[in-house]
Amino acid sequence: MVTLLTETGEHEVAGAEPSATALWCAAREAEEATGWVAKPEGLCRGPVCVPLPAGRERELVDAGRIDLAALWRHLGEPVVHSERGHVWVLGRSARERTAALASLEAPDFALPDPTGRVHRLSDYRGQKVLLVTWASW
Amino acid sequence: MWQALYEELAGHRFTVIAVAMDSRDGDPLPWIEAAKPTYPVLIDRDHRLAELFGIVNVPQAVWIDESGRIVRPAEPAGAYEGFRRMNRQTREMPEEEARLTAQAKSTYLDAIRDWARNGARSPYALAAEQARAHLPAVSEDAATAQAMFRLAQALFRRGERAEAERWIREASRLYPDSWCIWRQGAGVNELGLAALPDFWARVDALGPARYYARVDMPGMP
Numbered sequence: 001m002v003t004l005l006t007e008t009g010e011h012e013v014a015g016a017e018p019s020a021t022a023l024w025c026a027a028r029e030a031e032e033a034t035g036w037v038a039k040p041e042g043l044c045r046g047p048v049c050v051p052l053p054a055g056r057e058r059e060l061v062d063a064g065r066i067d068l069a070a071l072w073r074h075l076g077e078p079v080v081h082s083e084r085g086h087v088w089v090l091g092r093s094a095r096e097r098t099a100a101l102a103s104l105e106a107p108d109f110a111l112p113d114p115t116g117r118v119h120r121l122s123d124y125r126g127q128k129v130l131l132v133t134w135a136s137w
Numbered sequence: 138m139w140q141a142l143y144e145e146l147a148g149h150r151f152t153v154i155a156v157a158m159d160s161r162d163g164d165p166l167p168w169i170e171a172a173k174p175t176y177p178v179l180i181d182r183d184h185r186l187a188e189l190f191g192i193v194n195v196p197q198a199v200w201i202d203e204s205g206r207i208v209r210p211a212e213p214a215g216a217y218e219g220f221r222r223m224n225r226q227t228r229e230m231p232e233e234e235a236r237l238t239a240q241a242k243s244t245y246l247d248a249i250r251d252w253a254r255n256g257a258r259s260p261y262a263l264a265a266e267q268a269r270a271h272l273p274a275v276s277e278d279a280a281t282a283q284a285m286f287r288l289a290q291a292l293f294r295r296g297e298r299a300e301a302e303r304w305i306r307e308a309s310r311l312y313p314d315s316w317c318i319w320r321q322g323a324g325v326n327e328l329g330l331a332a333l334p335d336f337w338a339r340v341d342a343l344g345p346a347r348y349y350a351r352v353d354m355p356g357m358p
Contacts, residue, residue: 005287078281080288083300087291091284094275097188101210101272104265106201107189111156111179114169119154119177125205128151128253132139132198132214133186135158135320136168 004033004068005089018085023069030066034090043071050075106131138215142246143176150203151253156181158195158317183290187317188283191273194316194349200252200262208252208262210272213349215245217358221340221348237358244356261354271353282312286321316348 002016002023011033017024031037035045038061042051052060053074060070068090072079078091100107106129108122121129143153153176157169169178186192190199190211198214201207219238223230230238248261256262263271285308292301305322312318323335340348351357 003291005291010291078277078284080281080284080304082288082292082297087288087295089284089288089291091280091287092188094277094280097191097275097280098272100189101191101207102269104207104268106199106205106207109185109189111181111185113177113179114166119179121154121201122205124152124154126150126203128149128203128256129201130139130151130153130198130214130249131156131186131190131201132153133156133158133181133192133195133317135195135317 002085003087005087006034007090007092008035018081018088020085021069022067023079023081023085023088024062024065024067027064027066030068034068036066036068036071038066138242139176140172140174142249143174146250146253149253152176154179156186158184158187158192183287184283184317187286187315188280191275192317193273193314200249202257202262207268208257210268212271212352215242215352216349217241218348225337240356241352241358244354245352248354276312279312279315282308282315282318285311286318 002013002018004011004013004016004023013025013029013033015026015029025033027038036043037045039049042049043060043066044050060067060074069079069081069088072090075093076095077093079088080091081088106121108120110118110120112118121131139153139155143151153174155174155176155178157178157180159180159182172178184192192199192211194213196214196216197211198209199207199211200209217238217240219230219234222234248259252259252261285304289301289304289308292298292304302322305318309315309319309322319339320336323333
């Protein structure tokens, strides 16, 4: 069992096989956690398809499985994992973050208040929002 | 500070959303109970906001208009450097530094008032090109550091403290500009503040560089 932290949240992936550099997952589990699917034209998420590296296709996709770590490196996105390989973070690159911010559309998020109720930034559409960070430290 | 402003501007389709960048378990709760805010206060243990908006310190704020557009990217929310020149035993601030600190705060709060009342007509609500020019620069190392920070938080939640702390240190090494990351790995004093000698040494090492970036507003020190 591997815990996978992605942009959309935390996913438990029962069939994942982690090693020092690879994270092989069943295609169905990879899709559930990340949205990426293997197709004839390459690996796709929504309308975006990325061709597999010529001659090295099986380093990313093999026998109905996807190596998510290799995919993330191929995409140029950060991937880090715990020493035992039981927790992996599939992050977003600075390039993508910067492009998203350049649209000036505030990226949505969902965070809990102290009672556990989840608030989304988009719940406050129609108001001006001063989004301000603080900390007890 | 935000409660009074929130009440003052509540009739102008304006709200404050305060987000606590505390990662230690239970940490922000007594502070929230003491302040009794009526605006939303959210808890962001994984520092998702830092990733999404390029936030590196507190207090930093982003202004978002009614349609969800950023009109001022992340910048210090009225905070100023004066504390660097205070007496570290008595916590007294030289008069001039206290004056500038108060000026930064009042300039910033007045700018918010102007924006809440006048919306896009406010000179403080940046037009698209200007807003883009004010976006924080994020490096690929910073993006990797944020992934490490998230990994560390997941390990903390599982009780795997030693490894989590190693990831925080590594994240801070990769992304030294982030005080949010550094402080989560730093020691805290008897008041619960990360203001031990290691904090001051790190602040002093900035030399002439700012701890709080200068906010680009007329009248801001």
